[in-house]
Amino acid sequence: MSTAQTDKNSSPQSRLLDPRVLASLSNLELVAKAVVEGFVIGLHRSPKFGFSQEFVEYRQYTDGDDPRYIDWNVYARTDRTVIKRFLGETNSHLMLLLDTSASMGYGSGDTTKLQYGKYLGACLAYLASRQHDAVGVMLFDDEVVDYRPPTSKPGSLQGVIHTLDKADASLGTDINKPMTRFREHVKKRGLVAVISDFYCDAEELLEHIRPLAMTGQDVIMFHLLDKDELDPQIKQSTLYEDMETGDAIEVEPAFMQKTYREKIQKHIAAIEEAANGIRADHVLLDTSEPLDKGLHNYLTFREKRG
Amino acid sequence: MALLGPLFLLGLLGIGMPIWLHRLETQVTEREPFATTMFLEPAKKRIHVQKKLKYLLLMALRILFFVFLVLAFTRPVLFSPPQALITEDTTHHVLVLDTSFSMQADGRFDQALESARDIINDMAEDDVASVYSAASGVTTVAPVTSDRETLNQSLNSMTASYGKLDLGNMITSLNTMVEASNANFILHVISDFQQSGQAVRFADMIPDVINGRPVTLEIERIATENTPNWAVDTVLVSRPGSVEVGIRGYNTGEDSSSRSLSLAINGIMQQEQSVLLEGDSITFFTFNDVVFEEGDNKVDIQLTPADALGGDDGRFTVFDNSPPAPVLLLTDDPDSLGITYITAALETAPRGYEVILQAIEDFDTRVLQRYPWIVIEDIGAINASLASAINDYVSGGGAVLAASGESSLGLSSVPVLNLDVGNISVRREGRNPITMIDSSHPALTETSGWGSVNLQALPVTASDADRTLIAQANEQAVLLERTIGRGRFMLLTTALDNTLSDLPVKPVFVTFMAEAARYLSNENLLIREQVAESFLQLTTAGGASGQVFDPNGDSLLSLSDTTQAQDIALNLTGYYQVFTPGGEVLVAVNPDRRESDLTIMDAQVLQNWQNVVAGTATPGEQGLNTEALIQTEELEEREIWRIFLILLAIIVIAESILGNQHLRVKTGTL
Numbered sequence: 001m002s003t004a005q006t007d008k009n010s011s012p013q014s015r016l017l018d019p020r021v022l023a024s025l026s027n028l029e030l031v032a033k034a035v036v037e038g039f040v041i042g043l044h045r046s047p048k049f050g051f052s053q054e055f056v057e058y059r060q061y062t063d064g065d066d067p068r069y070i071d072w073n074v075y076a077r078t079d080r081t082v083i084k085r086f087l088g089e090t091n092s093h094l095m096l097l098l099d100t101s102a103s104m105g106y107g108s109g110d111t112t113k114l115q116y117g118k119y120l121g122a123c124l125a126y127l128a129s130r131q132h133d134a135v136g137v138m139l140f141d142d143e144v145v146d147y148r149p150p151t152s153k154p155g156s157l158q159g160v161i162h163t164l165d166k167a168d169a170s171l172g173t174d175i176n177k178p179m180t181r182f183r184e185h186v187k188k189r190g191l192v193a194v195i196s197d198f199y200c201d202a203e204e205l206l207e208h209i210r211p212l213a214m215t216g217q218d219v220i221m222f223h224l225l226d227k228d229e230l231d232p233q234i235k236q237s238t239l240y241e242d243m244e245t246g247d248a249i250e251v252e253p254a255f256m257q258k259t260y261r262e263k264i265q266k267h268i269a270a271i272e273e274a275a276n277g278i279r280a281d282h283v284l285l286d287t288s289e290p291l292d293k294g295l296h297n298y299l300t301f302r303e304k305r306g
Numbered sequence: 307m308a309l310l311g312p313l314f315l316l317g318l319l320g321i322g323m324p325i326w327l328h329r330l331e332t333q334v335t336e337r338e339p340f341a342t343t344m345f346l347e348p349a350k351k352r353i354h355v356q357k358k359l360k361y362l363l364l365m366a367l368r369i370l371f372f373v374f375l376v377l378a379f380t381r382p383v384l385f386s387p388p389q390a391l392i393t394e395d396t397t398h399h400v401l402v403l404d405t406s407f408s409m410q411a412d413g414r415f416d417q418a419l420e421s422a423r424d425i426i427n428d429m430a431e432d433d434v435a436s437v438y439s440a441a442s443g444v445t446t447v448a449p450v451t452s453d454r455e456t457l458n459q460s461l462n463s464m465t466a467s468y469g470k471l472d473l474g475n476m477i478t479s480l481n482t483m484v485e486a487s488n489a490n491f492i493l494h495v496i497s498d499f500q501q502s503g504q505a506v507r508f509a510d511m512i513p514d515v516i517n518g519r520p521v522t523l524e525i526e527r528i529a530t531e532n533t534p535n536w537a538v539d540t541v542l543v544s545r546p547g548s549v550e551v552g553i554r555g556y557n558t559g560e561d562s563s564s565r566s567l568s569l570a571i572n573g574i575m576q577q578e579q580s581v582l583l584e585g586d587s588i589t590f591f592t593f594n595d596v597v598f599e600e601g602d603n604k605v606d607i608q609l610t611p612a613d614a615l616g617g618d619d620g621r622f623t624v625f626d627n628s629p630p631a632p633v634l635l636l637t638d639d640p641d642s643l644g645i646t647y648i649t650a651a652l653e654t655a656p657r658g659y660e661v662i663l664q665a666i667e668d669f670d671t672r673v674l675q676r677y678p679w680i681v682i683e684d685i686g687a688i689n690a691s692l693a694s695a696i697n698d699y700v701s702g703g704g705a706v707l708a709a710s711g712e713s714s715l716g717l718s719s720v721p722v723l724n725l726d727v728g729n730i731s732v733r734r735e736g737r738n739p740i741t742m743i744d745s746s747h748p749a750l751t752e753t754s755g756w757g758s759v760n761l762q763a764l765p766v767t768a769s770d771a772d773r774t775l776i777a778q779a780n781e782q783a784v785l786l787e788r789t790i791g792r793g794r795f796m797l798l799t800t801a802l803d804n805t806l807s808d809l810p811v812k813p814v815f816v817t818f819m820a821e822a823a824r825y826l827s828n829e830n831l832l833i834r835e836q837v838a839e840s841f842l843q844l845t846t847a848g849g850a851s852g853q854v855f856d857p858n859g860d861s862l863l864s865l866s867d868t869t870q871a872q873d874i875a876l877n878l879t880g881y882y883q884v885f886t887p888g889g890e891v892l893v894a895v896n897p898d899r900r901e902s903d904l905t906i907m908d909a910q911v912l913q914n915w916q917n918v919v920a921g922t923a924t925p926g927e928q929g930l931n932t933e934a935l936i937q938t939e940e941l942e943e944r945e946i947w948r949i950f951l952i953l954l955a956i957i958v959i960a961e962s963i964l965g966n967q968h969l970r971v972k973t974g975t976l
Contacts, residue, residue, distance in 0.1 A: 106341035113341070199342040229341055237349060240340035248337055249346045263345040 032122035032161060058082040066132065066152055092190050093134030093150035095217075096121045096160065097178065098167060099196030101141040102244040105169030106197075108228040109288055116287040117195040117224055118164045120294050124193055125164070127295065129157040134190075137163045142174035144181045150190065169243075175200055179208040189216035193298070197224050199244075202270035210278050219280035220298065223271060227288040229264065232256040317376040324368035328361070360964060367961040374954040381947040398450065398489035399435035401425060401457075402480065403464060404497030404528075406441040406471035407838065407901035411498075411535070411615040414528045415466040418496045421526045425494055426457045434489065437461065440497075441469030442839035444479035450487075468617065468838030468879050470898035471497065474505025481514045491521040493919070498529035499907040502900040512918055523919035529906050532557040536565070537618035537902035538607050539588055543625040549593040551607050551621075556903045558585035569593045570606040581609075598627040602834075602892040604881055618902040622880055622894040624834040630660040631827060634673075634680040638666045638687035638713060644803035647810035648681060648819070655820035671695035679704065679826040683802065684711025685721060693721035701791030705826035710764040711801045720766055723788055723797060728765035738762075740784060742777040747787075749796070749825040750775060755814035761807030763799040794826065834891070837898045842874040842882065855883040857895070 061070055061081040069083040098121050104114040125135045129152075136150030137160045148156075148163050175196075182192075192212055198205065198221070212219055234253050241248045251260070268284060275282035283297040340346070401422050409415040426435060429452075437448040437460050448460035473495075484491070493513060497503070505511045513521055540552035549569055562585055568578040577593045605623040612619050633652055637645055640663055652659040662677075666687055674680065674695060682688065685708040688696065700706055700722070714720070717727045740756045756776065763782045768774055775796075776785040787796045800807040809815050836842065842854065854862045857880025876882060882893040 103341040106339065197341060199344060226341065239337050240343055240346060241337040242343040243339050243341055245343070247343055249343045249348045251346050252349045255347060255349070259347065260345055267345065 032119075032126035058084060068154075069132070093136065093152070093188065094124060094128040094191045094193060095150050095182070096124060096135070096137040096164070097182065097192060097194040097196075098137065098139050098164065099141070099194075099198075100139045100145055100167045100169055101197075101199075102169050103197055103199050104224070106226055106229070106243055107287065108226050111287055112169070113197055113224045113226060113287050114167065114169045116285070116291075117222070118167060119291055120222060120224075120285070121164045121193075121195055122161050123291060123295055124298055125157055125160045127298070128191075135160050138178060138182060139163065139167045140175075140178035141170055142177065144178050145170070147181070147185070149185060150188075175205055175208050179212065183211055183215065190218070192217045192219045193222060194219065195222040195224060197229075198267075198271050202267070202274045205271065206274035206277055209274070209280065213278035213280060219275070219278065221271070221275050221280055221282045222294055223268065223282060223284045224287055225264075225268075225284065227286055230261075230286060232260060314376055314379040317379065318373065320372040320376075321369045324365055324372070328365040328368075360967065364961065364964050367957055367964060371954065371957045371961060374950045374957060378947050378950040378954055381945060382950075384946045395432065396487075396489040397430065397433045398484075398487060398491050399425060399429060399433060400480065400484055400491060400493045401435060401437045402440050402444070402476065402493065402495050402497075403437070403447075403461075404441070404471050404495070404499075404503075405439040405464060405467045405469070406497075406500075406503070407466070407468045407617060407897040408471075408498055408500050408615065408904055409466040409528070410617050411533060411904060414498050415464075417528050418526070419461050419464065421496050421528070422461055422494075423458060425524075425526075426454055426461075429454065436484070438480065438483065439464055439467075440476040440479075441467045441471055442475075443469070444476055444483060446483060467877065468895075468897045468901075469877075470837070470839070470901050471500070471503045472505060473497075473503050474507060474510030477505075477511050477513050492524055493521060494524045494526055496526040496528065498904070499525070499527055499912060500901070500903065501905040501907050502903050504907055504911070508915075508918075511915055521919060523916045525912050525916060527906075527912070529904070532906055533614050533904040534558045534561070535615045535618070535902055535904045536563065536583055536609060536613055537615070537899070538609055538621040539899060539902075541605060541607050541621050541623040543596075543598075543605055543623065547594065547596040547598065549596050549605060549607075550590055551593070552588045552590045553581070553583055553609065554588040554902070555583055555585050557905055558583075561585045566610045567591055568608045568610070569596065570604075570608070571596065572599060572604045573606070598625060601626070601628055602890070603627055604892065604894075615902065615904065617879065618897055618899075621896055624881070624892045624894045626657070626834070628657075630658040632662050632677060633659045633823065633827075634662050634664055634677040635683065636664055636666050636669060636680060636688070637683040639683075640665055642683065642711075642803055644683050644709065644711065644801060644810070647802055647804070647815070648683065651810075651816045651819035652681075652823060654816060655823055657820070657824060659823060666692065671699075674699040674704065675702075677704070678828065679823070680706055682706060682708040684709060684713045685797065686711060686714030686717050688721050690721070697722050697790065700793035700795050703792040705794045705796075705828075707796045707798070707822055707826055709798045709800065709802045710806075711803060712805070714764055714801075717764075720764075720797065722790075722795060723769075723772070725766040725769065725772070725797075728767065738778045738780055738782070740776055741779045742774070742781075744773070744775045747773075747775050747825075749818070749822045752817060752821055754817075755812060759807065759809050759812050759814065761800040761809055763806075766797075766799055796822065796826065833893070835894045835896070836876055838876060838879050838895055840876055840895075842876055842884070842893060844874065844884070844886070853885045855885075857881055 058071065058074065059082060061067075061083050065083055070081050071084050074080060074082050098114075098117050100114060104117060105112050107113060107115070121137065125137070128135045132152060134150040134152040135156055136148050138147045139145040145167070146163050148159055194209070209219055209221075234251075234256050237250055237252050238256075239248050239250045272282040272284075281297065283294060285294050403415075403418050403422055405415070409418060422437070429435060432452070434450050434452045435448075435457055436446065436450045437457060439445045439447050447464060448457050451457065476495075480493070513523075534555070534557045536553060536555050536558070538551060539554040540550075542550040542552075544550070551567060551569075553567070555563075563583045565581055565583060566578060567581045569576050576596060579591065579593070581589070581591050583589055603625045605625050607621045607623070609619040630653070635645065635648060639645075645663065649661045649663070652661055666689075669692065671692060680696075680699075682696075696706060706722075708722075710720075714727075719726055740759055740761075743750060743756050745751060761778075761784065763778060763784050765782060766786075768783050768786050769788075772783075772786045772788045774783045774786045777783050783799055785796065785798050787794060789795075800809065802810050804810050809818075844854070854874050856862055857878045862874055874882075876893070876895045879895050879897060882895060884891045884893060
């Protein structure tokens with residue numbers, strides 16, 4: 001009932017950002033488009049975060065630029081190859097690192113953390129694509145499951161979205177191997193968005209992400225947690241089974257009410273501290289909330305690093 | 307185990323049900339998936355393990371429920387060895403406490419208990435003991451045990467009784483009661499050792515050798531000197547209104563004593579007089595003009611102040627003040643000698659009968675129903691109509707004692723009974739003594755002296771319906787009885803006029819007439835005065851039992867017991883009320899007079915007794931070894947189904963509580 005009232009009173013774009021609504025859309029690209037377009041419309045109302053396709057200047061074409069953006073009219077008149085530059089357009093790339101470990105398969109509501117991560121990844125890819133950034137993706141659990149290098153070639157967005165779409169929660173989390181692999185393949189400076197629940201040791205995480213920062217990568221860590229992971233509500237003793245290890249532990253409501261919350265908050269704080277240590281951004285996302293917070297943080301982050 | 311035990315064991319199949327149900331239940335294990343358990347801590351008591359254990363416990367309880375239910379029905383028994391293990395090194399203390407009436411004097415019994423406690427407390431660690439009380443009989447108070455506490459507790463329940471101790475009877479009883487073993491026996495006899503308690507035969511006081519083990523007699527003397535005592539010895543009540551009391555002094559020497567003697571009738575004080583009692587003799591005092599009520603009277607005599615043994619300073623007596631019962635005596639010659647003998651015998655009987663003499667020729671048969679029984683002096687004198695009337699009278703519940711006088715000699719058949727009569731021989735064939743007497747018959751139990759009676763019997767031929775009670779050597783019936791309808795007819799086949807028989811002039815005649823009168827009149831034959839710890843034989847109260855109340859007013863028979871004849875132990879002194887089909891009867895119970903004599907046994911006699919007992923020990927005589935003995939001891943069999951019933955109740959309660967808890971706790975959901 002309360003949900004219905006919320007939907008009724010909210011704006012169309014915010015409705016599109018609601019994970020529960022997105023979950024009803026089977027096409028991830030459609031999700032990305034709907035979210036980003038809605039999000040962009042919303043941004044026009046904000047003077048601070050202006051984002052449009054307005055022309056800014058010409059610049060000399062250099063190798064590596066997408067030839068689609070060469071202004072052929074100018075070439076015809078001046079015999080110079082220049083390309084158009086628009087507001088918000090950058091010459092960067094975005095690498096999405098999506099955790100597909102079993103724990104990401106958890107979701108107390110309609111949307112699991114992995115699904116939410118896919119939405120977020122797709123939206124970020126779409127957003128980056130609109131800004132002509134190269135987009136790549138890496139799926140990992142305790143191994144690298146899938147890898148698509150960043151590129152701004154036509155169709156790269158669909159490739160990224162397709163890769164995200166086929167991601168499936170499977171095994172445990174080991175941040176070591178994916179980071180090593182990532183460092184081996186991505187030498188160019190850019191943006192790295194790590195989407196994970198970060199159920200790992202903060203110190204260990206810091207050790208593996210630190211090299212990225214040292215090689216000039218700007219890292220943003222989207223920390224996805226379910227509402228029941230942040231605020232568990234149980235009334236009886238419950239036998240919990242670890243989705244990654246299969247271990248079962250029986251806990252009491254009193255523990256979940258107090259000690260667990262303290263521990264998870266302490267962990268979040270530790271992850272955030274680790275992020276701060278390498279000048280990375282840490283964004284905690286509740287998977288029951290709309291995606292706009294994630295996108296908003298991304299843009300803020302990009303603006304700062306742009 | 308009961309006969310149906312094996313069938314009940316099939317009930318054990320029922321344990322399959324809880325197992326099946328729990329198996330179904332345990333297949334459902336709910337687990338809640340969670341992203342990670344890295345921040346979780348198991349509940350302090352591992353709740354799921356606890357829950358699992360509870361679940362298993364619940365199943366176990368339900369299985370046990372079936373098991374105990376089945377075991378309770380099968381009534382299993384447990385075989386356990388005897389309590390105490392006795393070896394050749396064990397000393398078995400046999401403690402025998404005299405609980406006879408004399409032990410009530412001067413706190414003797416408390417002293418005896420103290421001695422017994424000392425013996426128990428001084429026992430060696432491996433010793434065992436058993437406790438017995440001895441008075442008129444011997445009773446086991448505590449079986450063989452080494453537990454001092456049990457032994458001491460058993461002493462607390464003991465009191466001095468009103469019985470009479472005979473050391474010979476005591477030893478005889480102990481010979482069978484003391485459990486045979488290979489122990490060394492020490493027989494502790496704790497008593498005042500009255501001289502009157504000494505056995506008639508000294509040999510009776512020697513215990514049997516038990517398994518050839520030594521038996522040592524330890525004498526614990528409670529009294530060391532003769533104690534003076536006065537006791538009400540006899541109470542004679544005679545008509546009209548006279549009570550004579552005899553008081554005897556024991557160990558009083560030449561001393562005389564002034565006392566007060568009181569008489570109460572039915573609990574109401576009637577007279578009191580001061581008396582001077584002469585030492586060591588019996589002195590009689592008389593209460594005159596005593597008024598009695600009709601029927602049984604309680605005559606209480608009390609001597610005050612009380613002396614060392616107060617229990618014998620009074621005496622309970624029952625006096626039957628019923629008016630003489632009328633008895634019809636039919637005769638054809640009211641002046642005959644036989645009438646005189648019969649009348650005299652009946653009027654002097656303890657009960658007292660008023661003889662109504664009636665000539666047969668003037669007799670109106672309608673008055674027969676007024677009398678519970680009648681006497682016919684000569685059965686040959688009655689005519690056919692009278693015979694028919696008598697037959698009807700007997701059939702209706704009346705009783706007849708008929709003799710065979712001169713008129714019977716010419717009979718061919720005995721009237722009423724229709725027995726053939728043979729030819730009587732007038733020739734003397736020498737003495738034909740009485741050789742058969744049915745002493746089991748109520749009319750003949752107390753009579754003796756029939757052997758000296760000379761008589762000539764009417765030669766009647768008894769039928770199958772007749773019971774011959776007395777017969778001569780030639781098998782000629784002298785007394786026979788026939789039951790006709792609800793009544794009884796006794797025929798004496800001789801005359802009572804001292805012509806054909808000298809029975810009327812023999813002492814047995816009076817006794818016989820009294821007993822026959824009591825029997826035929828349906829009066830009970832209870833002895834109205836008895837000594838304590840004797841038995842009241844209710845079979846003598848008309849062959850059927852009734853209810854009996856002791857002096858405290860407590861009923862002694864259960865409802866079912868009242869339907870059958872019983873022997874009642876008279877353990878208290880006072881008046882027992884006996885309700886029989888014949889009416890209410892009082893029985894007075896007093897201590898045995900011999901217990902009043904507090905003269906103790908000579909020390910030398912006791913020493914000899916000890917010496918003789920010590921000389922009977924013949925170690926190894928029978929050579930039983932310990933192992934063999936233990937093997938021959940029978941295992942005690944104890945039914946334990948009640949234990950299972952209690953366990954069953956506990957299981958049901960526990961299952962209810964645990965089951966309730968289990969239903970309350972479900973596996974958790976978010």
